[in-house]
């Protein structure tokens with residue numbers, strides 16, 4: 001990224017392909033904005049690293065996006081939001097930095113007295129942010145949080161129709177089949193395997209944080225007078241720390257699904 005190459009664009013990042021599920025919601029909410037998406041696929045998965053490592057990686061990416069001129073940052077990753085959002089906001093108080101969190105609130109409100117299964121990375125489930133979310137919303141329903149070790153890394157590899165993926169999902173959450181009333185996809189990689197999860201858990205409502213994050217970005221840009229004045233179609237650019245044509249083609253495929 002060169003200095004000012006993305007001046008006035010919104011910078012979006014994740015450990016890899018997952019944040020593309022959020023990017024789709026952003027483009028749909030704000031079609032005239034320009035988004036530069038950075039996937040840190042060389043360092044995925046974040047959810048099985050330490051919070052300090054994820055903070056360090058997130059900081060480097062945000063520094064680059066801001067040096068390239070981005071006007072706002074979307075952390076399109078539940079794990080990096082938990083590990084780094086507070087510190088990044090403190091470091092760059094003048095920049096809107098929007099995070100994503102498991103959509104526990106709408107799931108609990110939509111499932112009174114039912115059972116809500118939260119699927120997320122081991123780090124998201126462990127960190128304080130999720131514990132706070134549980135304190136605030138966890139009592140309106142029976143909430144079961146499952147750390148889904150290995151799932152984001154498997155999704156990173158693509159080839160989502162192969163049977164080993166269903167086997168992995170089954171080994172992680174298959175034991176809850178028929179007993180849950182709603183599922184929170186608390187990692188931005190998981191919406192890409194929603195059908196496979198549905199196959200294992202049954203046809204229940206699914207919740208993810210993409211649309212809420214997009215609405216929050218709109219509010220923050222509007223409040224800061226930062227919404228684009230352009231009335232032409234926006235743009236999306238993809239960058240990856242695993243900078244190969246195959247990886248960027250994978251990002252495009254995930255964006256178009």
Ligand code: DGL
Pocket residue numbers: 014015016018019044045046047048076077078079080121124152153186187188189
């Ligand atoms: N997509 C990310 C999330 O929402 C991180 C997955 C990972 O790299 O472990 O948590």
